[in-house]
Amino acid sequence: MAYKTDIEIAREAKKQPIKEIGEKLGIAFENLVPYGHDKAKVNQDFINSVQDRPNGKLILVTAINPTPAGEGKTTTTVGLGDGLNRIGKKAAICIREASLGPNFGMKGGAAGGGMAQIVPMEDMNLHFTGDFHAITAAHNLLAAMIDNHIYWGNELEIDERRVTWRRVLDMNDRALRDVVTSLGGVANGFPRQTGFDITVASEVMAILCLSTSLDDLEKRLGDMIVAYRRDRSPIYCRDIKADGAMTVLLKDAMQPNLVQTLENNPAFVHGGPFANIAHGCNSVIATTTALKLADFVVTEAGFGADLGAEKFMNIKCRKAGLAPDCVVLVATVRAMKMNGGVAKADLGAENVDAVKAGCANLGRHIGNLKSFGVPVVVAINHFVTDTEAEIQAVKDYVKTQGSEAILSRHWELGSEGSAELATRVAKIAESGASQFAPLYPDDMPLFQKIERIAKSIYHADEVLADAKIRAQLREWEEAGYGNLPICMAKTQYSFTTDPNRRGAPTGHSVPVREVRLSAGAGFVVVICGEIMTMPGLPRVPASETIRLNDEGLIEGLF
């Protein structure tokens, strides 16, 4: 049987007018800000008006450590949302927006896959509703104002060698990683070395995704540290007086975007912070709004559960007062086989022993997630090559871990294929079994928080950090930042800091290379390994073949 591609399926979607999608959540058209006929923002007044309503149930979709075999986390998120609607539940989906820049390097991604997708796919891979452009503008306004302040006399006594605020573009452009600005003479300012990051790496992006209101947004923007004086005292965005104008630039971007699945169920697609130097979840305002409008909200976290779910729990839920009612851990037979030592080329052949051998990674994630007090269901995202025996091997293993694995065929069948998963998840979420608690208290010292994550989640023996890093953490504690959560930046491919160590390793160390304070977003970034915040384009970038064909359809983007 030949399957259609994601883009073919998406183009055949029978979209409903966004007005009707809004009505499904009780949002009158006047409270939608339409962007075309198939996208809309939900306006701030309406969001304010529903704050007293009770919350629906919150379901987090996360995954094992990713392998080249592909896990299908977003596909499962969409499929589960559709499945819940199919069994008569009022459910909404919350996922991240895509970054524009990387689409010109590798081909752009669908939001989901097969029969479990969110549309309009093309728009979501291009400008969408302009949120990222607004973030770029706000970020770069602050940069321009910093250099402008120095130019006009530097009243704040900024040490221009210690301006930490860089610039951003939503573009893969390695030439901008490291630049010298203000060349060309007196009229152009004081030359200094700086650089550009990709927009999703901006602290403004992390802030937009953690803010609960425009007031909160403005306060957090003001709190950002942008430079230091010669005496090492910090200069805040507020000192530059950029926070007000940045808030004005971001006021529309703060409104969550509403779109739909192939099955015409509502989906919020809003915000997209990096999953390494930031927390990697869609916006708090989208999730909290969805919880007021739907009985079930299905959302996802970036990377594998060791990074994504950990940050979802310890950063997003902590900051926003959220508590997940159920976690769905996505796994595939293929990924189990790769964890069991099978090469990608050989994944087509049945290999039950490899599946069994590869289940350890899955098992550790189950245990980790349970340690947050939340019930865990494993969703086996079905591939058409999976055999009965392989699927059964995963199910049997999961049972030994005190959990349950359910096969879900949403990719092939849409909600018909995910109804069983949805039924089980709804029952657990409604049971009230969840006893969510974050992994560490606010008042634990910063270094101990890092150790807690490394030992409890990564199952490492120790955290390695030199005296300078430990001193920096103590300094921040003395400056009043000791209550912040930790945002770990390490490889997503392993519980360790070595991307090649699959499975469930023990006995390893977690070396900390660098720590950074995101004072506005409100977390301490702990960097373990190389983190690239401005990607480059490949030898033959996708952009060389992207074009409009004679029918006006986009070719080469997918």
Next chain:
Amino acid sequence: MAYKTDIEIAREAKKQPIKEIGEKLGIAFENLVPYGHDKAKVNQDFINSVQDRPNGKLILVTAINPTPAGEGKTTTTVGLGDGLNRIGKKAAICIREASLGPNFGMKGGAAGGGMAQIVPMEDMNLHFTGDFHAITAAHNLLAAMIDNHIYWGNELEIDERRVTWRRVLDMNDRALRDVVTSLGGVANGFPRQTGFDITVASEVMAILCLSTSLDDLEKRLGDMIVAYRRDRSPIYCRDIKADGAMTVLLKDAMQPNLVQTLENNPAFVHGGPFANIAHGCNSVIATTTALKLADFVVTEAGFGADLGAEKFMNIKCRKAGLAPDCVVLVATVRAMKMNGGVAKADLGAENVDAVKAGCANLGRHIGNLKSFGVPVVVAINHFVTDTEAEIQAVKDYVKTQGSEAILSRHWELGSEGSAELATRVAKIAESGASQFAPLYPDDMPLFQKIERIAKSIYHADEVLADAKIRAQLREWEEAGYGNLPICMAKTQYSFTTDPNRRGAPTGHSVPVREVRLSAGAGFVVVICGEIMTMPGLPRVPASETIRLNDEGLIEGLF
């Protein structure tokens, strides 16, 4: 009598849903792409479907050389459009979009003023429908692909010292004027000196505003010269294979934006190329579409008539096959007084002699505009301090120039104040009196075209250009660019290249400092004087006071 500010008036506007504004022009809602409830794009299919309709009458609004007194060109454009609708004509307005960056320096501008404005003003001064962000992204994608090409082996043999394609941001940021990129080692490419311009200075902006279709857009983008080899042979955007992806990024931005006046009449606000290094008019596609939908289209050109109207006639009309049916030349009593030697502080006092003395500038513009074969009406944009005698002095003078001046009070009274002007303009436009012809033929040598403009429009004696510049022009002629029109870049404040020489000077020379080829836009830029393509922020930028107030309204932007 106390008058309300522009922003106060704009906020009290009783806007109609954009659906209804579209209906006035016969555009069904399904053919609009809404952005909120008060903005929309007109979709490409609809535009294609009306191409066989006859054109309405085209009215160009231009002005004398600007003075610090203010002329009110856009205000008159809006007032005239409302006036035409008031007297029962089906009229639409076409103006340019505002650039975001400068609004953070000086306060943002209204689109019009008083009772003659286009709304929503806030959106139009912020992200609007994202067109400029799309241009920024398309421009910078090409830049990234050029450096990427060099990085991966430089098959095209680009001389990295001769990459002419810079980057852009819609931001006033002097630190980016002159930068060195690709520092930091092998992984970041080859270090080279380059810089950023503001987005409106991008050739992509000029191209978007001159293209008649997406196919035309793609071809023109491909034609852009982005670098040279060591042997000086050009590298085109097409060689970099960026034209297709840039077109995809620009496909929504190519659709004209529809908004409304305070009196709920339709206005297209689309495109905004620089008026010095580019042609300074709104998009061809907006103007040509409006001409298919309305019986009268009122549009404007940048700067004074010596630059703006000249380029409108010789570049935009030539390229798009347009012919204006009437030109409205905006003047004010105050500006006549300043041209007559009165200081700005003394403009409040009656001074008929100064008005008379200052009319020479107006007279020359009348004569220049008539030389294009188009009837000219002078609109005296009324200020409440104007006296009867002063107004009469202007009217009398204009009569001696074989034209007619009509007082228009749209700023104070809206269309009630512009009905007389509208009646007169409609009569002239409908009379068929216009015999439009551009100033020079396509096949005139480039330097002769420059001389023709300098002598016929600026009334200069000669054009000064050194041998190198003349050789460059000849080289372009040999390369097949000799048929292009000229885009003059000189001060807007004088017929000469000296901004301080008001009135109607003669005997001057026009020194050419530099020439540039915009091969995609399709013109040769002739630079006479210093042209700044990346502004800076002032000592106390407006952005320091821009904020949302407690009611959620934007403060400080206006």
